[in-house]
Amino acid sequence: MATVDSTDDFKFTGLGGCNEVGRSCHIIEYKNKVIMLDAGVHPGLSGLNSLPFYDEYDLSKVDLLLVSHFHLDHAASLPYVMQHTNFRGRVFMTHATKAIYRWLLTDFVRVTSLSSNTSNDPNSGGTSANLYTDEDLMKSFDRIETVDFHSTMELDGIRFTAYHAGHVLGACLYLIEIGGLKALFTGDYSREENRHLPVAEVPSVKPDILITESTFGTATHEPRMEKENRMTRIIHSTLSKGGRVLMPVFALGTAQELLLILEEYWSQNKDLQNIDVYFASSLARKCLAVYQTYTNIMNDKIRSMASSSSYDRKNPFTFKYIKTLKSLDRFQDFGPSVVIASPGMLQSGFSRQLLEKWAPDPKNTVLMTGYSVEGTMAKDLLIEPPTIPSVNNPEMTITRRLSIEEISFAAHVDFQQNAEFIGEVNAPRIILVHGDSIPMGRLKSALLSKYANRKGTDQEVKVFNPRNGDELKIAIKGLKVAKVLGA
Amino acid sequence: MSSTIFYKFFHQKSQSTIHFDGTGINVFDLKHEIIKQNQLGEGNDFDLKLFHSEQPDIEYDQDQDVIPRSSFVYARRAPANPRAGKFGNASRYVSGRPRINRKAINASNSQ
Ligand SMILES: [Zn+2]
Ligand SMILES: [Zn+2]
Numbered sequence: 001m002a003t004v005d006s007t008d009d010f011k012f013t014g015l016g017g018c019n020e021v022g023r024s025c026h027i028i029e030y031k032n033k034v035i036m037l038d039a040g041v042h043p044g045l046s047g048l049n050s051l052p053f054y055d056e057y058d059l060s061k062v063d064l065l066l067v068s069h070f071h072l073d074h075a076a077s078l079p080y081v082m083q084h085t086n087f088r089g090r091v092f093m094t095h096a097t098k099a100i101y102r103w104l105l106t107d108f109v110r111v112t113s114l115s116s117n118t119s120n121d122p123n124s125g126g127t128s129a130n131l132y133t134d135e136d137l138m139k140s141f142d143r144i145e146t147v148d149f150h151s152t153m154e155l156d157g158i159r160f161t162a163y164h165a166g167h168v169l170g171a172c173l174y175l176i177e178i179g180g181l182k183a184l185f186t187g188d189y190s191r192e193e194n195r196h197l198p199v200a201e202v203p204s205v206k207p208d209i210l211i212t213e214s215t216f217g218t219a220t221h222e223p224r225m226e227k228e229n230r231m232t233r234i235i236h237s238t239l240s241k242g243g244r245v246l247m248p249v250f251a252l253g254t255a256q257e258l259l260l261i262l263e264e265y266w267s268q269n270k271d272l273q274n275i276d277v278y279f280a281s282s283l284a285r286k287c288l289a290v291y292q293t294y295t296n297i298m299n300d301k302i303r304s305m306a307s308s309s310s311y312d313r314k315n316p317f318t319f320k321y322i323k324t325l326k327s328l329d330r331f332q333d334f335g336p337s338v339v340i341a342s343p344g345m346l347q348s349g350f351s352r353q354l355l356e357k358w359a360p361d362p363k364n365t366v367l368m369t370g371y372s373v374e375g376t377m378a379k380d381l382l383i384e385p386p387t388i389p390s391v392n393n394p395e396m397t398i399t400r401r402l403s404i405e406e407i408s409f410a411a412h413v414d415f416q417q418n419a420e421f422i423g424e425v426n427a428p429r430i431i432l433v434h435g436d437s438i439p440m441g442r443l444k445s446a447l448l449s450k451y452a453n454r455k456g457t458d459q460e461v462k463v464f465n466p467r468n469g470d471e472l473k474i475a476i477k478g479l480k481v482a483k484v485l486g487a
Numbered sequence: 488m489s490s491t492i493f494y495k496f497f498h499q500k501s502q503s504t505i506h507f508d509g510t511g512i513n514v515f516d517l518k519h520e521i522i523k524q525n526q527l528g529e530g531n532d533f534d535l536k537l538f539h540s541e542q543p544d545i546e547y548d549q550d551q552d553v554i555p556r557s558s559f560v561y562a563r564r565a566p567a568n569p570r571a572g573k574f575g576n577a578s579r580y581v582s583g584r585p586r587i588n589r590k591a592i593n594a595s596n597s598q
Contacts, residue, residue, distance in 0.1 A: 049528050049532075049564075055497040055564050055565065056563075059498055086498070086500060468566040
């Protein structure tokens with residue numbers, strides 16, 4: 001016995017999010033068990049084209065789908081997978097992820113059906129750009145199972161455990177065990193504590209394989225306090241000049257951290273207290289209750305604040321200075337103000353309307369705080385174009401004189417944080433995902449040179465950066481598995 | 488009279504229909520119609536391949552081949568192959584002319 005056959009190879013197939021940021025979806029396979037990691041869409045693309053390359057793998061073979069967090073690039077094709085493909089596996093995510101996922105995808109269905117109906121594209125027609133309906137969403141929603149942090153699920157030869165990933169509320173890393181093999185998938189993760197989230201945890205066991213994000217490659221983040229100071233300085237000086245500040249954000253995630261920062265800043269600056277700060281996102285308003293509910297999985301500061309009896313039952317996510325704005329019609333745009341509005345990539349909607357309205361006035365500022373995805377208005381703005389196209393009237397251009405500032409609050413690790421985490425996890429095989437080719441390639445080189453002295457030893461570290469559609473095989477040798485003899 | 492071809496992407500549960508005139512449609516035109524129907528865009532970032540329904544491992548790899556009406560085919564949206572230039576993606580089915588012309592010219596030049 002003990003013959004080694006090809007089923008002892010660990011296989012990784014990248015269906016999306018490989019050498020790109022967007023439509024994350026990876027298949028891992030070992031000893032005939034198949035696990036799918038995430039099912040996202042590409043925010044810079046629409047319709048079927050925004051999906052991972054689902055034709056590249058027989059989805060009926062998937063036993064289990066683990067969703068790392070609620071962001072669209074990780075979760076938004078899930079209803080499609082569950083309702084319109086031959087996928088038959090079980091699906092898991094954390095409780096908080098599921099709670100937000102529901103609102104987020106309801107909004108996604110609304111936004112995508114809106115943009116496909118009002119499209120001026122002469123090539124449209126035929127099927128709409130909608131991937132699924134509300135009904136698909138609700139039918140599949142009930143079949144999504146939830147997992148608690150730190151409790152190990154065991155099903156049919158696969159064990160998995162969710163650990164805190166930081167990043168956004170509910171985000172987790174998954175440690176997966178199949179037949180003695182351990183793989184850790186980071187999803188998106190952060191290692192710097194902010195106002196509400198804990199940092200990503202390093203599991204106590206050493207995995208054989210690490211699948212990690214590489215969004216920022218070898219870049220270095222500005223220290224958090226400097227970033228916050230720079231942001232509040234820009235906002236303060238724009239307002240003092242009589243200007244308006246637009247902060248395009250993705251409605252959930254970093255936005256809640258920004259609200260906490262601004263609430264604090266306003267409470268400390270009396271001269272600002274007569275200037276309005278609006279958060280224009282009906283989606284975020286709906287999800288506020290989820291944030292208020294799940295303070296127990298946030299960091300120690302929030303947990304003690306929320307549980308403290310002396311706190312007068314005030315929830316950290318109940319704001320005094322930040323007002324919600326239901327629609328642009330209700331917005332009296334008379335003087336200086338700050339508007340935090342979605343979508344973060346400025347493709348359409350509230351943030352785009354305000355951008356077009358405020359673009360000609362040099363007193364105004366647009367402040368970009370997220371990761372700007374290739375192919376979106378947000379990315380195009382960063383080169384400071386003299387004009388921008390009008391979204392409702394493609395023939396028209398709008399003069400752009402407002403100033404453009406970028407301060408990244410994207411809750412992803414930078415090089416030092418990623419390398420440190422990778423070092424602590426200490427897996428001999430590393431697969432890089434979730435990064436554009438160039439930063440990812442730089443990260444690979446940096447890791448290889450960091451571990452160059454282990455080359456040729458049994459401590460050797462191998463780093464892979466597969467492309468979408470690639471199947472990567474990693475030979476697994478010498479796993480100590482307790483086997484029942486004679487079975 | 489309108490003719491039909493049925494197709495579905497490998498991963499999909501349900502099939503779709505393309506309408507056209509004539510007794511058959513060539514592979515180039517069918518790919519063009521499928522891209523249009525699904526609003527797949529400019530075709531630069533993916534390649535579209537079609538396969539026989541009875542033998543899904545056999546590809547319709549000649550753009551000029553004609554698929555008879557009422558046939559069923561499988562479609563596969565694959566990542567573009569950047570090394571193969573514009574023959575590694577589907578952009579030619581969106582904007583370009585059938586590959587057959589170019590091929591025929593090349594063939595006659597080389598003789
Ligand atoms: Zn994310
Ligand atoms: Zn992501």
